[in-house]
Amino acid sequence: xxxxxxxxxxxxxxxxxxxxxxxxxxxxxxxxxxxxxxxxxxxxxxxxxxxxxxxxxxxxxxxxxxxxxxxxxxxxxxxxxxxxxxxxxxxxxxxxxxxxxxxxxxxxxxxxxxxxxxxxxxxxxxxxxxxxxxxxxxxxxxxxxxxxxxxxxxxxxxxxxxxxxxxxxxxxxxxxxxxxxxxxxxxxxxxxxxxxxxxxxxxxxxxxxxxxxxxxxxxxxxxxxxxxxxxxxxxxxxxxxxxxxxx
Amino acid sequence: xxxxxxxxxxxxxxxxxxxxxxxxxxxxxxxxxxxxxxxxxxxxxxxxxxxxxxxxxxxxxxxxxxxxxxxxxxxxxxxxxxxxxxxxxxxxxxxxxxxxxxxxxxxxxxxxxxxxxxxxxxxxxxxxxxxxxxxxxxxxxxxxxxxxxxxxxxxxxxxxxxxxxxxxxxxxxxxxxxxxxxxxxxxxxxxxxxxxxxxxxxxxxxxxxxxxxxxxxxxxxxxxxxxxxxxxxxxxxxxx
Numbered sequence: 001x002x003x004x005x006x007x008x009x010x011x012x013x014x015x016x017x018x019x020x021x022x023x024x025x026x027x028x029x030x031x032x033x034x035x036x037x038x039x040x041x042x043x044x045x046x047x048x049x050x051x052x053x054x055x056x057x058x059x060x061x062x063x064x065x066x067x068x069x070x071x072x073x074x075x076x077x078x079x080x081x082x083x084x085x086x087x088x089x090x091x092x093x094x095x096x097x098x099x100x101x102x103x104x105x106x107x108x109x110x111x112x113x114x115x116x117x118x119x120x121x122x123x124x125x126x127x128x129x130x131x132x133x134x135x136x137x138x139x140x141x142x143x144x145x146x147x148x149x150x151x152x153x154x155x156x157x158x159x160x161x162x163x164x165x166x167x168x169x170x171x172x173x174x175x176x177x178x179x180x181x182x183x184x185x186x187x188x189x190x191x192x193x194x195x196x197x198x199x200x201x202x203x204x205x206x207x208x209x210x211x212x213x214x215x216x217x218x219x220x221x222x223x224x225x226x227x228x229x230x231x232x233x234x235x236x237x238x239x240x241x242x243x244x245x246x247x
Numbered sequence: 248x249x250x251x252x253x254x255x256x257x258x259x260x261x262x263x264x265x266x267x268x269x270x271x272x273x274x275x276x277x278x279x280x281x282x283x284x285x286x287x288x289x290x291x292x293x294x295x296x297x298x299x300x301x302x303x304x305x306x307x308x309x310x311x312x313x314x315x316x317x318x319x320x321x322x323x324x325x326x327x328x329x330x331x332x333x334x335x336x337x338x339x340x341x342x343x344x345x346x347x348x349x350x351x352x353x354x355x356x357x358x359x360x361x362x363x364x365x366x367x368x369x370x371x372x373x374x375x376x377x378x379x380x381x382x383x384x385x386x387x388x389x390x391x392x393x394x395x396x397x398x399x400x401x402x403x404x405x406x407x408x409x410x411x412x413x414x415x416x417x418x419x420x421x422x423x424x425x426x427x428x429x430x431x432x433x434x435x436x437x438x439x440x441x442x443x444x445x446x447x448x449x450x451x452x453x454x455x456x457x458x459x460x461x462x463x464x465x466x467x468x469x470x471x472x473x474x475x476x477x478x479x480x481x482x483x484x485x486x487x
Contacts, residue, residue, distance in 0.1 A: 075453070076449065076453065079414075079449075079452060079453045079456040079457075080448075080449040080452050080453060081414045081415075081416075081417030081418075081428055081452060082414070082417075083417045083418065083420065083421075083428050084417065084428055084431060084445055084448055084449060084452070085445075087428075087431065087432055087435055087441060087445070088441050088442065088445040090441075091435045091436075091439065091441035092442050094439075094441075095439050095440075095441065181309075181310075185311070185312040185313070186312075187312075188312030188313075188314045188315055189312075189314060189418075191314070192421060199314060199315055202315075203318070206322065210326075211326065212318070212319075212322040212323045212325065212326060213319065213322075213323035213324065213326045213327070216315060216318050216319040216322065216323045217319065219315055220311045220315055220316075220319065223310060223311040223312060223315065224306075224310045224311055227310040227311070228310070
């Protein structure tokens with residue numbers, strides 16, 4: 001019993017040295033990785049919001065072609081593994097860029113910047129999910145409020161800004177929170193094309209120390225921290241939104 | 248121009264990975280659903296300590312990426328090789344295939360348990376009282392009344408979960424399993440034709456997911472005869 005406790009204690013001490021901020025500790029690097037992960041997730045989510053609103057708008061458009069394209073977009077991206085989309089963007093982007101560079105006289109390989117690929121991939125995938133959420137939220141907007149806005153003579157843009165957008169955002173917040181969590185977890189997949197975010201950083205650390213278990217668990221704790229903090233923020237936003245809607 | 252020859256070649260290569268994708272998905276969904284049901288019941292009954300453990304487990308699985316969980320099981324557990332060997336489970340955790348299955352099962356179990364718990368909540372108290380009045384208790388009550396209703400209620404949401412599980416099998420390619428996505432990555436790195444390979448692989452996944460969606464819709468239809476309109480029998484004959 002005694003020896004097991006000792007072993008455990010030594011193990012804990014080793015662990016704090018391993019992931020700490022002191023000499024030979026990987027703490028700072030891992031935190032930086034978590035920063036990169038958060039940055040990709042936030043930027044990707046924002047791109048996803050913009051693209052997702054456009055797709056949602058197209059889905060409700062009276063033009064048949066627009067609806068068809070938007071439906072095909074969401075069906076494809078929600079039905080195909082995210083990893084494939086990342087491969088397409090990264091390797092497809094590489095060959096496109098190389099061809100383009102060839103036109104301008106550069107020869108040889110031009111690679112996609114991995115950070116941009118990551119942000120773009122998260123944005124494109126997240127847009128498909130956000131479009132569905134936004135469309136669902138739009139359908140719950142009280143039609144009477146839109147009629148009333150028309151009646152008082154609001155123009156299209158004003159109507160959207162003052163009446164539609166606030167209501168859609170209010171109804172969409174819980175769903176958007178879910179898509180945010182998805183986006184955050186998807187960032188881990190970008191590690192396969194070599195972007196050094198949290199998971200890749202943990203992989204590199206475990207490669208050089210041969211202690212994968214500790215590093216992956218630590219990375220997991222950091223992911224959980226980001227999840228908890230962001231879900232608290234979303235809950236706060238929902239609360240504020242409910243106050244403003246008089247709910 | 249579209250090179251149909253290449254598309255066909257890619258299809259032949261990629262379809263060879265389909266059995267493994269199907270195996271991974273089927274095992275994950277079947278075993279995962281059993282786990283999900285058990286977790287959901289524990290959480291629903293609010294078993295002290297156990298339900299808190301379930302909540303913590305679900306929180307950890309849902310709050311971190313599946314890829315990370317797969318790495319913890321495949322690479323991380325390798326660090327405890329001697330302990331695992333002495334317990335006799337090392338042959339299991341040595342194989343990337345079983346590691347991938349374990350990660351997928353845990354994932355389906357955690358996400359699925361939340362959905363099934365929602366289904367359990369929706370079973371009305373009156374039904375349970377009626378069953379108790381008929382003398383059913385414990386296991387029989389669950390088997391005959393609560394679980395069938397809960398499953399039926401949870402089925403549409405569970406269908407989404409099944410699709411997500413099929414998509415998640417692609418992560419197994421990162422721990423050297425050559426399923427459809429793994430072969431796609433290999434093909435892309437050999438031919439540099441990412442777009443064509445993506446189209447073929449994407450079409451395989453979309454077809455698979457389309458079939459699954461239809462199957463679940465069919466199951467839903469079969470399970471809810473009470474919500475359908477009654478077939479109307481008329482005695483009115485056409486007048487001459």
